[in-house]
Amino acid sequence: MLECEELSAAYDTTLVLRDVDLTVNDGEIVGVMGKNGAGKSTLMKAIIGLLEPKSGVVRYEGEDLAGTNANERANVGIGYIPQGRDVFPSLTVEENLLIGESVNRERDHDLYDEVYRYFPILEERRDQKAGTMSGGQQQMLAIGRALVGNPDLLLLDEHSEGVQPSIVEEISENLRDLNADLGTTVLFVEQNLGAIQDMADRCYAMERGRIVDEIGSDELQDEDAIASYLAV
């Protein structure tokens, strides 16, 4: 479904991604783990199109995405959940969700019902300004917002950051259910061990902008094996 080939990206002149190769198959949940500054968020931005790659190819459903804008990529079915709970703070919950309708223009129907089923709090707080909600609730909103348009691929950028562990667990569970129910493919980046173990079918490890390892589902349960990619 999604392939990155020798993807490199830079801020100004500082290279942050170096020749990243990565594949996500239809229906998978794939994680990318790495420490702070490993280039995880940059990878997400390069895939969604917020950052122009220096070189390399991003392919979605077999088509090269070069030359398309972020909004066009979203329109064809990629749902993006930015890091740091980037909801629109002075829009209400409902208005935030409405923005998500622009994702995946070719869907059959909106997923408001499903979103409200997974995250009932969002229905309760429909008219509340998003900026006044707690971190976990904002994270749920950010996910719900990307889901409303029924994306085929979800890009999830560190949903555990700054959120209570119990909520992270809940969110991870919801995402697994969602993957099972709707067949939504998920690519997420994370440095929280628990979240990775809870969600990922398989996982890439990233260090200083490079993919350094690929870890299958069995190895994922071996904490010691993956901790080295995460420990500070």
Added chain:
Amino acid sequence: MNPLNLLFLFADNFAFIVLSAVGLAVIFGMMGVINLGHGEFIMIGAYGTTLSANAGVPLPLAMVIGVLVTAVMGFVLERTIIRRLYDRLLDSMVATWAIGLILTQGVRIALGNSIPQISTPLGTIAYGEFSYSTYRVVLSVVALAVLAGLYVLFTRTEFGIRARATIQDPDTARALGVDTDRMYTSTFVIGSALAGLTGALYAPTLTVVPGMGSSFLVEAFVAVVIGGPSVLLGTTLSGGLLGVIDALFTNLYGTFFGQIAMLLTAIVVIRLLSNGLTGLVEDVRNRMEGE
């Protein structure tokens, strides 16, 4: 002091401040671009209206033409110039200043220093020994209608919600499929159209000359700066506050003191409220919700 006089005067000032500021406020509030050519956009609206009316088009239709002309001009300028400067907001000020310069002198070259003016429609309201222009009362109603219309547009329509999302976080909005380029273009066109509307509405009451835009700038900038970040609320509140101050002091002490009182008020507001009048309202609202 006749209370009706004061009321009319207030309505008049309110309309003038709101209509002067609203186009500037939309472009600034939604896009962060300070359009130094704002006055010239108003001038274009006034010219469009006056020229159409002189050509025999009925006044209401002529006003629509004035608005359209300005909107189209805004569209072209956004597509060719302004969009290249979104990440260089200060340069965009220089660019819009230059556009204003070109517009003023371009109109002068094309149409001369003056064109035949149109007269104010709708006649007079008389009361006691006083009388007042009906059209000017209508203007204040229009000003309210414009504010209400914008409120609905920006809070009740999908376009408005997307536009607000775009200004809050353009990257995230884009990543969620919002065509932010189009949002910017649309917003700039709406702001231009509003400036054009101001020109169209005031064309029958003001002297339509190439340099007329400057007579709107004081009110427009003062209103925007004391209004604060929330465009509509800010414009409404500044129109209300400055309108009252100006009306009161003008009525009591004359035009000069009206203007000075208005400007002093602006300075006090800026000093006391760093987020302008809307900041104050938000604070009060938060405090009330907190209790």
Added chain:
Amino acid sequence: MGIGDTFDRLCRPFEGPNTIGNTRRFWIGFVVVVLALLGYPIGFGGYAASSAALYLLYAILGLSLSIIWGYTGILSFGQVVFFGIAGYSFALISMNLSSTLTTMLALPISVAVATIASLVLGYFMFYGEVRDVYVTILTLVVSIVMNTFMAQTAGSEWTVGSVALGGFNGIPAIPSLTFSVGDASVVLDGSSFYWFTLIALLVVYLGLRALVNGRFGYTMVATREDEDRTEMLGYDVRRIKLLVFGLGGALAGFAGVLYATWGNYVSPSVFGITFASIPVVWVAVGGRRSLLGAVVATVVIEWFRQQLSATGSQYAMVIVGAVLLLAILFVPEGVIPRLNVALLNVRDRSETTPDSPDGTPE
């Protein structure tokens, strides 16, 4: 130690990454240009010199914005406020107490008044948490307020001492700058005014070069690049901004005094939106992060505008507007930095042996 080394050592305090032109070649060119400028009145006469003096004093105004906007990241439309305040102060002081001594004293006092005004406004803004683009609009509003206010001082109640503010008409017949020691006095007029302005500009330019390449200059640039981080590193950002704004006010005020004595006249149009915008245009076109850019652009643009107006062409303003648009669109970093890069490239290509002592990184 050769003469070249001495020369280099003399130049060193003015060199650094925050300015263009850190090579011996630049300084030699600089000295040649300065000498040529000093000789200009001798070659072209007093009239030409007095015209040019106007552009030079504008350049000081341009520099005052360059350090505030270009180096500290605060776009001010209010430089003309201090320019005008100093001009008016000079008029009031020198005309009320008309003796050569007071005319001489009026210069520093007026600059002080402008500085205080800028510190007050700066305090008001930076300590009142007025941010970013609001500073820009606020300074613009202050200019408009001054313009509106001064234009309305035509009545006889607006008389300070024996001098009427004059409203829209302004104050005419302001004395020229006069310096006197004992009985000897020099009236700065024509060529002598030009020389005075040129040397003042030179001192200001070199002084600012030393400033921006010094410790304080780095904190200015740090403030521009990231205010929060600068604050976290232990610098008082508000104080830095206030000091720079005050310095800008002083320079603008100094230019304002020169202006008032240049035409022996000052009027509210110095606060008008057109004149308020012009320094922004100079600095934007010349390159806001380049002091030299501000100076060159100011002189060239003003010369160009004057030439166009002298032709009597009605297209003058259209051409000025179009040139600005093109400059903003196609040379965003400013004309002078672009030229500098182009020159360096040409030289890099033509020269294979790196014999020039320009080790300073850009």
Added chain:
Amino acid sequence: MCLYAISVSRMNDGRSGPSRRSFLATGGTVAGAALAGCLTGGGGSGGKDTVTLGILEDRSGNFALNGTPKYNASMLAIDELNDDGGILGKQIETFAPDPQSDNKRYQQLTRQAINEEQVDALWAGYSSATREAIRPIIDQNEQLYFYTTQYEGGVADSYTFCMGATARQQLGMVMPYLIDEFGTDIYTIAADYNFGQISADWVRVLANEHDANVIGEEFIPLSVSQFGSTINNIQDADPDFVMALLVGANHTSFWNQRTSAGLDLPFGTSTVMAQGYQHKRLDPPAMKGVYGGFNYMQEVPTDRNQDFVDRYYEKYPDAPYVNEECVNNYFSIKMYAQAAESVGSTNQEDIIAELEKGMDVSAPEGDISLQGKVHHMTHDMRVFRCDENHDIHVMEEHKIPEQFLSDTVGVNLRENDQTKQYVPADYFEAADATRE
């Protein structure tokens, strides 16, 4: 050689006091100035085979509406003179830049006109502010200068000739007429700057002289274009007529606004219509019942004027109107030519002396004369009335001389050089703004 020649010609200017262009001779600038003189090929006016006139009128910026007709009329006069063989057999050249309604630029261009272009005479500026900005430069260089706008009056300047009617002449024409026709209660609205303030002073002086009262007075900033409260105040005061001394594009909005507010009083004015042809630009009946005291409007019903108007439109078919200043520029250039012919040279000092003898001028407005002692004109003044169809009618006409400088102050520029502007407040109790 060249340097020597110039010095001699300057010496020959020989007026007592500082010599013409004396400021050039300070310090080390003599050589430079002389060199510049050589480079531009001008050795003073005497040696040239053309006459150069400086025409500095605004064709862009705020005052373009008033400046453009002044420029046009000047060019018409110069073309006509050139067609008739020029002045003293020399063709007239012009230095005619566009000062863009910017006083700073006026200063630059005035210096350029005098020092670089070496103009023999200068016409410059619409507003009083412009005149005051450049007058110090004029005086310093002892440059012959014609200021052609109608104005507040009082300029007594050895080098300046004020060709327009003064406030006293204009108001002195229209106010007695209005007092006779409508009554003695006057309300004044005036532009809040020097011109408006002094004109309002004159309204008070003239009201006093004709046993009328100014029952209200309001000064309106030039930037104001909203007149709701002003209209209220006038209605509140209920005067017999209003004196409207409004200036500029913003103030022109007053007329539409007062009409739509139903303020139907007689208005007297010295400013509107004759300068900015509001009766042509605004839709009737905005200017209904406005009475102006002017020396000229395009509608002056004489054959001589018709002939002038025809010639003007022949040269400028698209011009909107022939205004008061147009005519002042036109006749003053002709008057200058006449003076130069009778002196037999373009030496400025000689021409000033010649003009100071007084001179009769046949102008489009009528036969008028220059009052040499005070450098002002005795104008053929008229009361013009605008009716509801915006047709103009001449109600009264007679010649009025400049009186303030000549009678009240007692200025005689033939005898005493000066460069001062006198104000009525110093001479009339009624005009003293510190009253009450």
